[in-house]
Amino acid sequence: MEHQHVTALKEAGMKATPKRLAILEALNGLSCYASPEELWKQLRARFDRLGLPTVYRNLEELAESGVITKVIHPNRQLYYYFCHNRDHHHHFVCLSCRKVEDVPSCGIEAMAEVVQQQSGGRVLSHILQLNGVCGSCLRSGAPQ
Structure with missing residues (x-):
């Protein structure tokens, strides 16, 4: 699966960094949307120095490039979803x-x-x- 994520990032003109790949892998395993905080809690055990601002920044970059989808909730919170389509x-x-x-x-x-x-x-x-x-x-x- 990682190969698909690397390809998606390269097609979007983005570097395939370990943190971006981990975010995509975490989102890919879900059939629902996730908050930046949920992803951060899931990934911080894997990365010693992973701050919540880094997760937010990477999610926004991935969404702006079209690699992931931003879900705008009526509660005004932003969530993210990995869509294969x-x-x-x-x-x-x-x-x-x-x-x-x-x-x-x-x-x-x-x-x-x-x-x-x-x-x-x-x-x-x-x-x-x-x-x-x-x-x-x-x-x-x-x-x-």
Whole structure:
């Protein structure tokens, strides 16, 4: 798996440092999003000198380069998720169990056309994240 992470980092123009690889490995093992603090607690046993600011900085760099996905929670906390899907897509985030699912459809083209017709502007990029409660949590009666 490490080889895939090295490749992803190099494709993003980033160095494959031991800390970045460890962060990717930790995120890769999850089917849900994680906070910087959770990752820091998991990784600090592996690295004698790993500060929380280093984890934050690496997560932001990885997210900005597109290697990982930033999950913006309604509680205003930032979380991170390693998504294997490199095609254009969006995510459905379960606020109960923290699971992240791919949403393959986009629909932004129609909205971009409206923007162009109404204002003459042009959409250059977009971020779309759907928050809710997944079917498993709904069936189990998890809090919403």
